[in-house]
Amino acid sequence: xxxxxxxxxxxxxxxxxxxxxxxxxxxxxxxxxxxxxxxxxxxxxxxxxxxxxxxxxxxxxxxxxxxxxxxxxxxxxxxxxxxxxxxxxxxxxxxxxxxxxxxxxxxxxxxxxxxxxxxxxxxxxxxxxxxxxxxxxxxxxxxxxxxxxxxxxxxxxxxxxxxxxxxxxxxxxxxxxxxxxxxxxxxxxxxxxxxxxxxxxxxxxxxxxxxxxxxxxxxxxxxxxxxxxxxxxxxxxxxxxxxxxxxxxxxxxxxxxxxxxxxxxxxxxxxxxxxxxxxxxxxxxxxxxxxxxxxxxxxxxxxxxxxxxxxxxxxxxxxxxxxxxxxxxxxxxxxxxxxxxxxxxxxxxxxxxxxxxxxxxxxxxxxxxxxxxxxxxxxxxxxxxxxxxxxxxxxxxxxxxxxxxxxxxxxxxxxxxx
Amino acid sequence: xxxxxxxxxxxxxxxxxxxxxxxxxxxxxxxxxxxxxxxxxxxxxxxxxxxxxxxxxxxxxxxxxxxxxxxxxxxxxxxxxxxxxxxxxxxxxxxxxxxxxxxxxxxxxxxxxxxxxxxxxxxxxxxxxxxxxxxxxxxxxxxxxxxxxxxxxxxxxxxxxxxxxxxxxxxxxxxxxxxxxxxxxxxxxxxxxxxxxxxxxxxxxxxxxxxxxxxxxxxxxxxxxxxxxxxxxxxxxxxxxxxxxxxxxxxxxxxxxxxxxxxxxxxxxxxxxxxxxxxxxxxxxxxxxxxxxxxxxxxxxxxxxxxxxxxxxxxxxxxxxxxxxxxxxxxxxxxxxxxxxxxxxxxxxxxxxxxxxxxxxxxxxxxxxxxxxxxxxxxxxxxxxxxxxxxxxxxxxxxxxxxxxxxxxxxxxxxxxx
Numbered sequence: 121x122x123x124x125x126x127x128x129x130x131x132x133x134x135x136x137x138x139x140x141x142x143x144x145x146x147x148x149x150x151x152x153x154x155x156x157x158x159x160x161x162x163x164x165x166x167x168x169x170x171x172x173x174x175x176x177x178x179x180x181x182x183x184x185x186x187x188x189x190x191x192x193x194x195x196x197x198x199x200x201x202x203x204x205x206x207x208x209x210x211x212x213x214x215x216x217x218x219x220x221x222x223x224x225x226x227x228x229x230x231x232x233x234x235x236x237x238x239x240x241x242x243x244x245x246x247x248x249x250x251x252x253x254x255x256x257x258x259x260x261x262x263x264x265x266x267x268x269x270x271x272x273x274x275x276x277x278x279x280x281x282x283x284x285x286x287x288x289x290x291x292x293x294x295x296x297x298x299x300x301x302x303x304x305x306x307x308x309x310x311x312x313x314x315x316x317x318x319x320x321x322x323x324x325x326x327x328x329x330x331x332x333x334x335x336x337x338x339x340x341x342x343x344x345x346x347x348x349x350x351x352x353x354x355x356x357x358x359x360x361x362x363x364x365x366x367x368x369x370x371x372x373x374x375x376x377x378x379x380x381x382x383x384x385x386x387x388x389x390x391x392x393x394x395x396x397x398x399x400x401x402x403x404x405x406x407x408x409x410x411x412x413x414x415x416x417x418x419x420x421x422x423x424x425x426x427x428x429x430x431x432x433x434x435x436x437x438x439x440x441x442x443x444x445x446x447x448x449x450x451x452x453x454x455x456x457x458x459x460x461x462x463x464x465x466x467x468x469x470x471x472x473x474x475x476x477x478x479x480x481x482x483x484x485x486x487x488x489x490x491x492x493x494x495x496x497x498x499x500x501x502x503x504x505x506x507x508x509x510x511x512x513x514x515x516x517x518x519x520x521x522x523x524x525x526x527x528x529x530x531x532x533x534x535x536x537x538x
Numbered sequence: 539x540x541x542x543x544x545x546x547x548x549x550x551x552x553x554x555x556x557x558x559x560x561x562x563x564x565x566x567x568x569x570x571x572x573x574x575x576x577x578x579x580x581x582x583x584x585x586x587x588x589x590x591x592x593x594x595x596x597x598x599x600x601x602x603x604x605x606x607x608x609x610x611x612x613x614x615x616x617x618x619x620x621x622x623x624x625x626x627x628x629x630x631x632x633x634x635x636x637x638x639x640x641x642x643x644x645x646x647x648x649x650x651x652x653x654x655x656x657x658x659x660x661x662x663x664x665x666x667x668x669x670x671x672x673x674x675x676x677x678x679x680x681x682x683x684x685x686x687x688x689x690x691x692x693x694x695x696x697x698x699x700x701x702x703x704x705x706x707x708x709x710x711x712x713x714x715x716x717x718x719x720x721x722x723x724x725x726x727x728x729x730x731x732x733x734x735x736x737x738x739x740x741x742x743x744x745x746x747x748x749x750x751x752x753x754x755x756x757x758x759x760x761x762x763x764x765x766x767x768x769x770x771x772x773x774x775x776x777x778x779x780x781x782x783x784x785x786x787x788x789x790x791x792x793x794x795x796x797x798x799x800x801x802x803x804x805x806x807x808x809x810x811x812x813x814x815x816x817x818x819x820x821x822x823x824x825x826x827x828x829x830x831x832x833x834x835x836x837x838x839x840x841x842x843x844x845x846x847x848x849x850x851x852x853x854x855x856x857x858x859x860x861x862x863x864x865x866x867x868x869x870x871x872x873x874x875x876x877x878x879x880x881x882x883x884x885x886x887x888x889x890x891x892x893x894x895x896x897x898x899x900x901x902x903x904x905x906x907x908x909x910x911x912x913x914x915x916x917x918x919x920x921x922x923x924x925x926x927x928x929x930x931x932x933x934x935x936x937x938x939x940x941x942x943x944x945x946x947x948x949x950x951x952x953x954x955x956x
Contacts, residue, residue: 157676157947157949174594183725184947193727196680196684214686262575265614266614266615305606307601308611
């Protein structure tokens with residue numbers, strides 16, 4: 121009798137979690153390691169950053185998602201290295217041995233070599249990022265209410281979002297609505313509706329992953345909300361008091377970074393070749409070139425598509441890769457022939473621009489406007505698989521939709537207003 | 539024509555908020571200052587600390603509560619001093635002038651001169667306290683799952699709550715339930731049901747504010763949940779690895795402090811006489827002896843009752859005092875005769891011990907058991923005045939009641955598991 125094979129999965133995002141779940145009936149010891157105790161529904165994280173939903177509506181304990189899967193163990197810990205020769209994953213205070221390794225460590229934003237900007241223009245990747253950004257936005261209004269100097273007040277009421285992908289567009293639209301509707305009556309000395317939201321994009325259009333008509337539509341929708349959209353604009357400097365776009369300086373104390381894709385450390389851990397963005401170049405079965413027992417999936421991997429492109433770093437791709445890798449492993453453990461090479465099925469894309477406005481590109485249909493918004497909403501509720509109480513989340517949405525309220529407007533953490 | 543009188547209220551707890559609201563129709567400029575941007579429904583804060591409710595279900599932006607009250611301005615800031623001679627409240631970077639001042643600054647826990655214990659046994663007063671305690675409790679289980687040394691594992695699975703007032707009892711009961719029901723199936727290497735919860739009380743019984751039969755009932759209910767209740771036990775030492783009770787040491791990495799009442803700084807700011815707990819001794823109209831324009835209410839005040847006792851530091855007392863002070867001010871501004879001296883109406887007390895178990899003492903009826911629990915629940919929902927979506931909170935409760943789930947099991951913040 122041989123020992124039960126040990127499969128270690130690092131990262132409980134969409135890729136890692138779907139891999140673990142798809143391995144539910146496999147006779148193996150599965151260990152899933154994450155830095156956080158929660159799986160995050162990243163597509164709705166901007167709602168936490170803009171006080172629309174509380175963190176626990178978009179994040180759920182990994183343990184409770186996997187509680188009934190008896191072959192899976194969840195460990196909370198931060199991976200420091202992978203020793204491929206000795207087949208161990210190294211945490212701060214222990215080594216986890218593996219026979220098969222799946223790295224699903226995601227990606228982070230890229231500051232294009234200017235990592236010092238991160239402190240002044242934070243990105244949005246975790247719950248703590250989101251509550252920190254929420255605190256920054258709300259504190260800016262609080263400080264503006266207190267400010268005596270009109271220059272400072274203007275600077276406090278200017279919000280700059282860098283990067284006009286889905287996250288940037290969603291943030292810009294929602295902050296504009298927060299200022300124009302939710303907060304409008306809350307202050308006495310400032311008019312929150314005078315807040316300025318600037319969306320900065322280095323490329324020639326917003327939502328570059330969509331076709332041009334959708335980009336145009338989204339831009340017009342943002343402008344109708346009062347968002348100042350700056351295309352072909354590159355950030356050349358960034359500090360606590362403003363953002364420099366070439367010759368122009370935008371005075372702002374609140375910048376949020378939603379641009380670029382940066383290397384996950386997976387390539388470094390493995391000593392494996394990566395592309396320019398640091399994604400690990402994987403074979404068509406998602407394993408790395410010289411090690412058939414090590415797989416990289418999701419945003420951490422560069423999976424070639426026919427025609428020289430790579431699979432985009434989106435949730436559906438990570439889920440498909442998670443499920444695929446589970447099939448490869450199940451076949452290998454059972455001594456069956458491997459499945460055919462990974463093939464990406466593009467399910468289309470959705471993005472929302474504030475309330476009642478969204479764009480959708482499905483394989484056979486394109487939609488813009490309020491119907492798209494409702495489909496977006498229903499699709500997201502549908503995908504909230506594993507939510508402890510989807511009905512509560514839905515009701516909260518409906519309530520806030522009807523009242524323009526944003527109930528989670530809490531400033532937490534230790535930073536102070538000044 | 540004289541200038542509009544300026545009323546400054548410090549603290550937006552029950553006392554300050556009820557004072558501000560009761561002044562809604564008074565022709566005055568009301569400024570309410572708080573360190574946080576939210577009003578906290580403190581009776582449910584233990585639910586946040588034990589992952590039952592997300593923070594935004596028990597805390598609401600002060601601004602949105604007061605948005606329609608046009609004579610009220612909300613300022614987020616920390617008071618550093620009060621200059622009674624110059625009639626100003628001093629914040630870090632500005633002075634707020636007042637004609638009338640209401641201090642409703644609450645209280646904090648007392649470590650009986652051992653403030654260094656606060657770092658190892660934090661108290662539960664703010665949202666940040668609650669999420670930090672939630673993180674500590676959940677991290678203890680995570681670390682226990684990782685621990686190799688059985689001694690350390692036992693220490694990690696031991697929780698000590700100091701103080702058996704309502705908060706201590708509610709925490710002990712809920713942590714016991716968290717371990718026995720919610721987390722029972724979540725771990726692979728430890729059995730959360732083996733966790734030990736110790737409730738330490740210096741006095742001779744739990745819930746000392748209730749009559750003896752209720753104390754006995756609550757103690758039995760706790761013991762049925764597996765809580766180890768230690769009466770007449772005084773903490774003599776406290777460190778990161780355990781709590782000392784005289785000769786006995788309880789090894790534990792998670793202690794929570796729910797004992798004692800400590801001075802709010804109001805007395806120091808005013809240079810006014812206080813009682814031993816630091817509460818400002820006020821006159822029967824809640825103003826301080828030598829200054830008829832300065833009032834202290836709620837937990838920060840010691841209001842004499844006939845017979846030498848003082849009004850207890852509970853939410854209903856703070857609300858009554860807030861409303862009373864508004865009447866005094868309204869009368870004074872209108873040139874009318876002052877209202878009769880403040881009289882405390884005791885509405886009774888409620889405390890819950892986990893699910894389905896509570897004790898109630900109303901003026902004419904005493905209840906214990908499941909009926910008390912339902913009345914407790916309904917009363918709390920009823921008192922969630924100003925909640926953006928009471929129905930959402932209610933549904934969440936019902937859902938968790940039916941499923942034994944606790945949806946808000948997120949570890950946030952920067953502390954790490956080890």
